[in-house]
Amino acid sequence: GCDASILLDGSGTEKGYDLIDQAKAALESKCPGVVSCADIIVVATRDAVVLGGGTQYTYAVQTGRRDGNISLASDATRNLPGDSFSASQATDAFRAKGLSASDMVLLLGGHTVGLTHCSFILNRLYNYNGSGKPDPAMDPAFVTMLKSRCPQTSTVDNTVLLDHGNPTTVDNSYYEQLLARRGVLTVDQNIASDAATNATVRALAGGSSSFPALFGGAMVRRMGGIQVLTGTQGQIRKSCRVVLWFGSSFCHL
Numbered sequence: 001g002c003d004a005s006i007l008l009d010g011s012g013t014e015k016g017y018d019l020i021d022q023a024k025a026a027l028e029s030k031c032p033g034v035v036s037c038a039d040i041i042v043v044a045t046r047d048a049v050v051l052g053g054g055t056q057y058t059y060a061v062q063t064g065r066r067d068g069n070i071s072l073a074s075d076a077t078r079n080l081p082g083d084s085f086s087a088s089q090a091t092d093a094f095r096a097k098g099l100s101a102s103d104m105v106l107l108l109g110g111h112t113v114g115l116t117h118c119s120f121i122l123n124r125l126y127n128y129n130g131s132g133k134p135d136p137a138m139d140p141a142f143v144t145m146l147k148s149r150c151p152q153t154s155t156v157d158n159t160v161l162l163d164h165g166n167p168t169t170v171d172n173s174y175y176e177q178l179l180a181r182r183g184v185l186t187v188d189q190n191i192a193s194d195a196a197t198n199a200t201v202r203a204l205a206g207g208s209s210s211f212p213a214l215f216g217g218a219m220v221r222r223m224g225g226i227q228v229l230t231g232t233q234g235q236i237r238k239s240c241r242v243v244l245w246f247g248s249s250f251c252h253l
Contacts, residue, residue: 003068003229004037006076007240013071020044024240037240038065042224049219052113053170059216061224066234069243083120084186087194099222105191105200106218109211111162112174116184118150118158124186126152137189139181146184160184170215175205 006014007021020040027035042061050057079097081090081104094104125147128135134143142164149158162184165173174188178201183189191197204211235244 002038002042002065002224002226003234004041004065004237004240005068005071007037007041008071008243009241010071012073014073014076015071017041020240024237028238033236033238035063036065036067036234036236038067038229039063040240046216046219049170049216052168053212056212057170057216059213059220061220064230066229066231067237067240068229068234081187083116084123085190087187087190087197090187090191091196097226099226101197102200103218103222105197105204106214107223108188108191109172109174109204109215111185111188112166112170112172113168114162115159116162118154118160121146121160121184121186122150122152125150135186135189137181137193138183142182162188172204172208172211175201179205 007017009015020037023040023044024035024037027040042063042065046059046061049059079093081093085093090108091101091104094100094107099107123129124135124138125143126132126134134140145164146160149160161167163174163177164182164184165177175192177183178188178192181189183192192201204214237244
């Protein structure tokens with residue numbers, strides 16, 4: 001994400017987020033070749049967090065990123081924590097990018113808003129680890145509710161909220177739900193049950209006033225600085241969907 005690779009079109013790319021195209025077009029009309037797609041993503045993310053949580057979630061972002069030239073869905077699959085990871089596996093995945101276990105717990109707090117698909121949780125609801133039963137780590141009433149949304153034999157892959165406390169608000173409700181055994185993804189519930197991360201989850205669940213600053217800090221100091229391209233690296237795309245080419249070399253605007 002930090003080099004805007006997720007915006008490139010093509011077979012097998014990471015593709016997403018048409019809204020960024022609109023922001024890019026507006027910026028190109030005013031100051032062509034100046035603002036990278038990567039910086040637009042970071043600023044738009046901050047603004048989305050503020051819109052979802054209020055002014056207490058405002059945080060300053062660093063700019064000056066440049067856009068990458070390569071986008072591979074396989075890279076995203078290999079480098080991102082899986083939905084069924086254990087807490088230690090998730091910690092290792094974040095640590096490989098220079099982030100700590102605390103950073104990992106904070107950044108998974110982004111699941112306070114958003115959706116997943118039933119296909120990612122059917123195993124937890126109906127046949128956890130081949131048991132033929134639901135995941136015992138889940139609240140039984142929550143399992144019943146999710147089953148109504150995700151029938152085992154459905155031909156439609158419905159969506160499910162990741163936070164059933166305050167699903168449209170950026171806040172610490174995600175952590176409260178984990179302590180109530182209402183984590184939707186296995187990785188979410190695992191960070192609450194693992195001894196190495198449980199204390200952090202409990203602290204965030206009980207400290208609603210501290211979460212905004214901590215989350216913003218993790219977004220800027222940690223997530224926003226992973227493998228950033230600057231200087232003469234990469235390029236500044238004219239369109240976020242397409243790598244710039246000029247003859248046999250990249251064209252830098």
